[in-house]
Amino acid sequence: MTSTWDPGRYLAFAGERGRPFVDLVARIDATDPRIVVDLGCGPGNLTSLLADRWPAAAVTGVDSSADMVRAASDSPAAERVVFHRQDLRDWLREAEPGQVDVLVSNATLQWLPEHLELLPALAGAVAPGGWLAFQVPGNHLAPSHTLLAELAAEPPYDVHTAGAARVGAHDAATYLRALQALGCEVDAWETTYLHVLHGEDPVFTWVSGTGARPILHALPEDLRGRFEEVYKARLRAAYPDDGHGVVLPFRRIFVVARVP
Structure with a gap:
């Protein structure tokens, strides 16, 4: 079953979700790129x-979700950015080699089980001396995901x-070695953010906008409500609120590579 994205729910914690993107882009040492592409722009x-x-x-x-592209096209960003709908893999097949100076993908590749095998194509789309930078969540062993599974x-x-889609990622060293094998200079690292969330069932709100979305959409309506209530209860036990907000540790894996 194909699930849809809810831009409003995704943006519920826009500041927290945006921090890894800012940290990723800060490590890109491009000075005057001509063409910049964001794959999975949301x-x-x-x-x-x-x-x-x-x-x-x-x-x-570029994003595969019509809802996300519609939201992006209706946002102030559209005054300076061209947005269009396309699957990342289709974009790679159609991209001319070496045409992009900075290629960014933020919290997207984890949805593609074969993304490690796509690294040569991703690097190949970048101009010599250009930059490939991506970030993927590495929290698949966190209670938010294990309780869901x-x-x-x-x-x-x-x-x-x-048959619902599951997110998955490799460790930083795996990406580093794969891109080094392509001749890239690679900076790879990981960070665990401690997000302090507020509101009713904030961890559920967070994961229902991303990692839990395919499973929730796979359930028929008569079961979804029951599933959500049980899941929320288990999340509350795993992530208690001590009166100062709920702490959500979130591991992220970063890679910035310069193409030879």
Whole structure:
């Protein structure tokens, strides 16, 4: 079943979600790129930061979600960024080799099980001396994800969620070695952010906008509400609020590579 993205829910914690993007872009040492592309641009709020960083560049945002591209095209960012809908893999197949000076992908590649095998194509789309930079979440072993997987595997949910998409990523060293093998100079690292979230069931709000989305959409309406209530209860136990907000540790993996 194909699930949709909710830009409003995704932006519920826009500041927290945006911080890794800012940290990633800060490590790109490009001075005057002509063409900058954001693969998996979402609602465009972060892509606009690329236009801020390199105002003379032609900046393009690409996303496979019609809802996200629509939100991006209706945002102020559209005054400086061209947004269009396309699957990342289709974009790679159609991209001319060596045409992009800065290629960014933020919290997108984890949705593609074969993304490690796509690294040669991603690097190949970058001009000699240009930059490939991406960030993926590395929190698949966190309670937010393990509790989700455990509940989804229980009846009566399991028959509906078995084929739902799951996020997955490699460690920083794996990406570093893969890109070094392509001749790139690579800076790879990881950071665990401690996000302090407020509101009712904030961890559920966070994950329902991203990692839990395919499973929730795979469930029929008569089961989804029950699933959500059980999942929320388990998340509250795993992430208690001590009166100062809920702490959500979130591991992120970063890679910045300069193409030879």
